[in-house]
Amino acid sequence: MNNLLNYIAGTWQEPSNGLWLDNPEPATGEIFSRIPDSGEQDIQMAVESAKKAFPIWSGMSVEERSRIMLNIAQGMKDAFDALAEAESKDQGKPLSLSRVMDIPRAIQNIEFFATEIIHFASESHGGKGVVNYTVHAPIGIVGCISPWNLPLYLFTWKIAPALATGNCVIAKPSELTPFTATLFAEICMKAGLPDGVLNIVHGSGLQAGSAIVAHPEITAISFTGGTVTGRHIASIAAPMFKKLSLELGGKNPSIIFADCDFEETVTQAVRSAFTNQGEICLCGSRILIEESLYEKFRDAFIEKVQQLKVGDPFEAGTNIGALVSKAHMEKVMSYIELAQEEGGTILCGGKIVSPEGRCKNGWFIEPTVIEGLNNSCRTNQEEIFGPVVTLQSFSNEEEALLLANGTRYGLAANVWTQHLGRAHRMANALEFGIVWVNCWLLRDLRTPFGGMKDSGVGREGGFEVLRFFTETKNVCVKF
Ligand code: TXE
Numbered sequence: 001m002n003n004l005l006n007y008i009a010g011t012w013q014e015p016s017n018g019l020w021l022d023n024p025e026p027a028t029g030e031i032f033s034r035i036p037d038s039g040e041q042d043i044q045m046a047v048e049s050a051k052k053a054f055p056i057w058s059g060m061s062v063e064e065r066s067r068i069m070l071n072i073a074q075g076m077k078d079a080f081d082a083l084a085e086a087e088s089k090d091q092g093k094p095l096s097l098s099r100v101m102d103i104p105r106a107i108q109n110i111e112f113f114a115t116e117i118i119h120f121a122s123e124s125h126g127g128k129g130v131v132n133y134t135v136h137a138p139i140g141i142v143g144c145i146s147p148w149n150l151p152l153y154l155f156t157w158k159i160a161p162a163l164a165t166g167n168c169v170i171a172k173p174s175e176l177t178p179f180t181a182t183l184f185a186e187i188c189m190k191a192g193l194p195d196g197v198l199n200i201v202h203g204s205g206l207q208a209g210s211a212i213v214a215h216p217e218i219t220a221i222s223f224t225g226g227t228v229t230g231r232h233i234a235s236i237a238a239p240m241f242k243k244l245s246l247e248l249g250g251k252n253p254s255i256i257f258a259d260c261d262f263e264e265t266v267t268q269a270v271r272s273a274f275t276n277q278g279e280i281c282l283c284g285s286r287i288l289i290e291e292s293l294y295e296k297f298r299d300a301f302i303e304k305v306q307q308l309k310v311g312d313p314f315e316a317g318t319n320i321g322a323l324v325s326k327a328h329m330e331k332v333m334s335y336i337e338l339a340q341e342e343g344g345t346i347l348c349g350g351k352i353v354s355p356e357g358r359c360k361n362g363w364f365i366e367p368t369v370i371e372g373l374n375n376s377c378r379t380n381q382e383e384i385f386g387p388v389v390t391l392q393s394f395s396n397e398e399e400a401l402l403l404a405n406g407t408r409y410g411l412a413a414n415v416w417t418q419h420l421g422r423a424h425r426m427a428n429a430l431e432f433g434i435v436w437v438n439c440w441l442l443r444d445l446r447t448p449f450g451g452m453k454d455s456g457v458g459r460e461g462g463f464e465v466l467r468f469f470t471e472t473k474n475v476c477v478k479f
Helices: 040-059 062-078 080-091 095-119 151-164 179-191 205-214 227-240 262-278 291-306 326-341 397-405 420-429 462-468
Strands: 006-008 011-013 020-024 031-036 124-127 130-138 141-145 168-172 198-200 220-224 243-247 252-256 284-290 345-348 368-371 388-394 412-416 434-437 470-478
Touching (some): 006 040, 080 095, 095 262, 151 179, 205 227, 220 227, 252 262, 291 345, 291 388, 420 434
Parallel strands (some): 220 243, 412 434
């Protein structure tokens, strides 16, 4: 059994309470490692170590910090295969996906913020005999809590800007997917990151996560996860006046007009629905199709979905791997049942899969497509976060907008049309933080990332996140 350890003050630490959590492999259901079930004491140790490291790290020039971060990125490139394999074993996603998406993007996150910080300028406002300049100073100790769907990808998406801006970090990866964060700590040690600058504490959300959120010396919290958890975190952190960045769930529409580039749209709608088993907050899970195209689109879509291969993440050719946990698989299955109770018809999928061989006890579900539901039912309103999508039709732009915006979420929408004016009209009226036109998950890390409504608070990415991870001070000088 592989015991993963906490990374505190540059050293490996067992949990102070001596308690451990099992970590199973989703594709087989077998427990292959254990992680510390950390609590307040471990978080306190991490805070002490971060406090010691802060003057050193924040006192370095941006060039020095950047150089160390680029060393980390190089270390990740050297460990590419090990990281990709660990991610798939721990999360259940196809190895091919870890190799083309998760690990390259995690490396890119570190490289991007290591270099962006060099170009982060502050503002100056001149007047008669007066000059104002604005300083963006590191906050101090910040907490980063990340989820299980894109483990290293979202872990680095938070800690890279936090570190680049000179903060010391207490980070907690999801207890369901702790592995690559631990490999990342090894890489940081070798890359020359000073001890205590990054502290990785494993454990449950309720114990370790809550201790981070409630700690008075951790003054900013960056969280990605479920909306319910986000609301709870806000209720603890907001009265303490902590800076808060919350990236929460989504119920994203893929809006398909009859004038779309048909083949490309079908291909991308399948990708947007089922990449990573549908476990991405950006997945298009409500597919809205213009009436005149509905049947043609539905048939072509189903044909492509039926070609997706569900199975062992390590087998070449697998498109859909295992869901992250048994509990999550059961949750997704309960939504498939609910959809039928609500009057939906399953066009394909809908069942648990038990692949032959080593994965027979894994947590797999067929890609599932449902039609015949109205927009207000629970299936179309609640985040399922699995390989399940619904199809609905609309008659015109106005109705498409009503359906698309008719949810409490507002993370990402994608629109498919060749009509330039319509694309802009839709983008203008959609109540979502991200609108993709004729594409999906095409990311430029300089752009703001985050959602409206119940999908979160604040924006990550680009200079927005560097502002989040710094305190802004204006200095006014009369001369
Ligand atoms: O995530 P949680 P869960 C959605 C998705 C999913 C649902 C629930 O719909 O089905 O959320 O997933 C930590 N204080 N998303 O329950 O609980 C936890 O340890 C501090 C969307 O697995 O939000 C983990 O590190 N931290 C999503 C992280 O929060 C707490 C990604 C996320 O776990 C905590 C994941 C607490 N009280 C799920 N409770 C997205 N936006 O991409 C938990 N945590």
